[in-house]
Amino acid sequence: MHIQIEYYLILSAFMFIVGVVGVLTRRNAIVVFMSIELMLNSANLTMVAFSSYLGNAVGQLFVFFVMAVAAAEAAVGLAIIIALFRNKLTINIDELNILKW
Amino acid sequence: MFNNIQEFYNMLPMIIIGAGILVSIVIEMYSRKSEELIAWFSVFIFIAAAIYSLLTVNSTSIILQGMLATGGNVNILYFIFNFGAAIVTLLSLDYIKKYGTYYGEYYILLQSSVLGMMFMAGAKDLFMIFLGLELMSICFYALAGINRKRLNANEASLKYFLLGAFATGFVVYGIALIFGTAQTTSIDLIVAKFQELSGNLLFIAGILLFVIGFSFKIAAFPFHMWVPDVYQGSATTIAGLFSTGGKAAAFSALIVTVGAIFSSTIGNLFEPYLIVISVFSMLIGSIVAIAQEDIKRMLAYSSISHAGYMIIGFAAGNSEGLAGIIFYLAAYTFMNLGAFGIIALIEGKDETNLSIKSYAGLSHRNPLLAALLSVFMFSLAGIPPFAGFFGKYYIFIAAIKAELTWLAILGVVSSAISVYFYLRIVVLMYFKDAEFEISLEKSNTGLFAVIVSALLVIALGVAPGSVINLISSFF
Amino acid sequence: MNIYDAIFYLFAVVTGLSAFFVVTTRNIVYAAFFLLFTFFGVAGIYVLLGADFIAIVQLIIYVGGILILLLFGVMLTNKITSVQIKTGTLQIVPAAVGVGLFAGFLIAVLTYTEWKTVDTALPLTTTEFLGVMLLQEYLVVFELLGILLLIALIGAASIARR
Numbered sequence: 001m002h003i004q005i006e007y008y009l010i011l012s013a014f015m016f017i018v019g020v021v022g023v024l025t026r027r028n029a030i031v032v033f034m035s036i037e038l039m040l041n042s043a044n045l046t047m048v049a050f051s052s053y054l055g056n057a058v059g060q061l062f063v064f065f066v067m068a069v070a071a072a073e074a075a076v077g078l079a080i081i082i083a084l085f086r087n088k089l090t091i092n093i094d095e096l097n098i099l100k101w
Numbered sequence: 102m103f104n105n106i107q108e109f110y111n112m113l114p115m116i117i118i119g120a121g122i123l124v125s126i127v128i129e130m131y132s133r134k135s136e137e138l139i140a141w142f143s144v145f146i147f148i149a150a151a152i153y154s155l156l157t158v159n160s161t162s163i164i165l166q167g168m169l170a171t172g173g174n175v176n177i178l179y180f181i182f183n184f185g186a187a188i189v190t191l192l193s194l195d196y197i198k199k200y201g202t203y204y205g206e207y208y209i210l211l212q213s214s215v216l217g218m219m220f221m222a223g224a225k226d227l228f229m230i231f232l233g234l235e236l237m238s239i240c241f242y243a244l245a246g247i248n249r250k251r252l253n254a255n256e257a258s259l260k261y262f263l264l265g266a267f268a269t270g271f272v273v274y275g276i277a278l279i280f281g282t283a284q285t286t287s288i289d290l291i292v293a294k295f296q297e298l299s300g301n302l303l304f305i306a307g308i309l310l311f312v313i314g315f316s317f318k319i320a321a322f323p324f325h326m327w328v329p330d331v332y333q334g335s336a337t338t339i340a341g342l343f344s345t346g347g348k349a350a351a352f353s354a355l356i357v358t359v360g361a362i363f364s365s366t367i368g369n370l371f372e373p374y375l376i377v378i379s380v381f382s383m384l385i386g387s388i389v390a391i392a393q394e395d396i397k398r399m400l401a402y403s404s405i406s407h408a409g410y411m412i413i414g415f416a417a418g419n420s421e422g423l424a425g426i427i428f429y430l431a432a433y434t435f436m437n438l439g440a441f442g443i444i445a446l447i448e449g450k451d452e453t454n455l456s457i458k459s460y461a462g463l464s465h466r467n468p469l470l471a472a473l474l475s476v477f478m479f480s481l482a483g484i485p486p487f488a489g490f491f492g493k494y495y496i497f498i499a500a501i502k503a504e505l506t507w508l509a510i511l512g513v514v515s516s517a518i519s520v521y522f523y524l525r526i527v528v529l530m531y532f533k534d535a536e537f538e539i540s541l542e543k544s545n546t547g548l549f550a551v552i553v554s555a556l557l558v559i560a561l562g563v564a565p566g567s568v569i570n571l572i573s574s575f576f
Numbered sequence: 577m578n579i580y581d582a583i584f585y586l587f588a589v590v591t592g593l594s595a596f597f598v599v600t601t602r603n604i605v606y607a608a609f610f611l612l613f614t615f616f617g618v619a620g621i622y623v624l625l626g627a628d629f630i631a632i633v634q635l636i637i638y639v640g641g642i643l644i645l646l647l648f649g650v651m652l653t654n655k656i657t658s659v660q661i662k663t664g665t666l667q668i669v670p671a672a673v674g675v676g677l678f679a680g681f682l683i684a685v686l687t688y689t690e691w692k693t694v695d696t697a698l699p700l701t702t703t704e705f706l707g708v709m710l711l712q713e714y715l716v717v718f719e720l721l722g723i724l725l726l727i728a729l730i731g732a733a734s735i736a737r738r
Binding site: 047049056061 | 228242276281
Binding site: 119122126165166168169204206209210213216217220226228229232233235236239240242243244246247249258302303306 | 681682685686712713714715716717720721723724727728730731732734735736737
């Protein structure tokens with residue numbers, strides 16, 4: 001393999017940081033959730049890069065678990081977002097008035 | 102899966118809860134009175150698992166190909182989770198009728214969150230910690246918003262979910278970096294390699310990200326802003342579970358992972374970071390709590406400051422500190438659950454009677470509740486002879502042994518500040534007259550649960566020595 | 577530069593750029609589509625890294641599951657008739673400062689670390705190994721995952737029903 005492992009790690013660090021920026025700056029709950037998915041994807045990419053360069057496939061097993069957990073989280077999270085939208089007709093997190101953000 | 106029958110016996114507490122979840126789902130499907138039936142069934146399995154783990158406390162072993170530890174302090178933590186959950190269940194029996202979530206799913210989610218906590222406490226592998234953490238958290242997100250018709254609950258659960266998933270991102274990235282540098286996910290192997298890894302900046306960064314993610318779950322300084330809102334917005338019994346079971350589980354996961362690293366021989370690399378988050382949590386919690394008018398918000402800020410005291414135990418990094426954390430968790434679980442239980446008993450329909458003023462003159466109307474709440478408030482403030490005092494005492498002694506005397510003094514100052522807002526409630530109950538009448542609904546099971554937690558708080562305060570000796574004997 | 581490098585740079589650019597646009601675009605539906613490209617790019621990189629099973633799972637779970645769920649969320653939480661699928665931003669300055677420090681630290685650490693790579697490459701297909709691991713050493717984790725998915729189903733259903 002020609003590409004050094006740093007390239008993969010820097011790409012994933014970039015994705016992680018973009019995800020963190022998204023969580024901190026966006027208003028819409030769904031976009032915030034998408035940014036969290038970016039963070040999880042970047043962690044998965046790190047794990048697969050390590051597992052490939054270290055010759056240790058256990059890392060890929062962890063990625064499998066993270067994906068399944070992300071799917072479960074997405075289901076519960078979307079249910080919560082929809083329940084909020086029914087009562088409030090908005091999902092912008094800065095409009096949560098009763099409990100200050 | 103099991104190598105021999107002994108492994109099965111050692112894992113029995115988890116099997117009881119896991120089988121209980123499946124049985125509860127079947128009951129929920131076929132029974133008309135499932136809400137009541139599942140509640141009593143949950144109490145039964147929680148008590149059974151709690152008593153069984155206490156009885157087998159001496160059978161320490163590592164089972165399932167090195168995935169899970171049993172016996173010793175792990176079993177003590179199992180006892181805390183299960184007994185706490187039994188108290189929450191007894192409180193919920195009447196509370197959820199008045200809160201408007203009279204569903205069987207409530208108890209199923211409660212049982213599963215306890216299962217997640219148990220896997221976190223016993224984990225010997227980072228995979229296990231992650232899965233246990235997520236099982237607990239997903240149940241908590243759903244429990245926070247279980248009353249989907251109530252806007253407060255919707256907002257609380259959304260906030261809890263988004264910040265919780267954000268923290269999960271940090272934990273996962275931290276685990277990825279740890280795996281990449283240590284080339285294994287087994288905690289024992291990582292600790293054994295720690296000497297050579299401690300020079301690797303990436304490994305340190307991984308541990309730091311892991312701890313930052315967990316400081317969300319223990320409600321400590323950088324990620325504490327969700328705590329008051331989520332406690333205020335969700336059901337009182339559930340808030341009690343978040344602040345006790347959830348915090349205890351996250352602390353136990355930190356004890357099994359970083360606790361082992363923090364107390365390793367080459368000195369405590371993370372001490373400065375831990376001291377910073379501990380100091381900020383203690384002071385922010387204690388000072389902001391003074392200004393609160395809502396009793397659940399006040400207890401939320403007090404929960405932040407209690408997390409700060411417990412982190413002192415990590416900063417000390419010796420075995421006394423870790424034993425002190427476990428004792429503190431036991432004391433905190435029962436005194437805080439008792440306090441939330443009394444709030445749940447006094448709370449009226451539609452989340453009324455939650456301001457501090459509604460406690461004025463309680464001693465005339467209901468002397469028993471007033472006396473019990475005073476016990477919990479004295480214990481939370483750390484006044485002897487209750488359990489809370491000895492929790493703080495052991496932690497501060499450990500800090501002094503680790504030459505962190507100034508941190509212990511800061512802890513004492515912070516608890517002195519906190520005495521003000523705890524005792525304010527006692528003064529209101531005994532020396533002020535009620536401004537308005539509140540009607541109390543009777544709840545025998547709830548009262549029973551509160552009395553049991555008061556007895557435990559007093560027992561831990563009267564005989565702390567035997568408990569702390571038992572805990573330290575396993576380090 | 578051989579063809580392998582070229583493919584890596586292609587996927588890296590697709591992934592990085594679309595991740596950037598997910599966060600910066602003001603239209604939620606566009607954000608979801610950029611997320612699709614990110615997931616595809618990551619799956620391509622997984623193939624380059626020899627993780628064939630994970631690449632397929634990435635497509636099935638992320639693209640086929642989570643993204644569709646997110647799109648449903650977008651549809652259900654916006655009044656389509658009043659075309660207001662825009663979204664704003666908040667707290668830019670503190671976010672920029674904190675994230676800048678964090679990014680500098682992370683990238684510095686990544687570039688200065690000496691990497692020990694092992695020559696024992698992974699076998700060409702990892703699926704068999706993963707299956708054996710899942711049902712032997714990590715069986716208890718796998719079963720815990722089963723409970724987690726069941727509970728997520730119950731929790732989601734009990735919150736989202738009317």
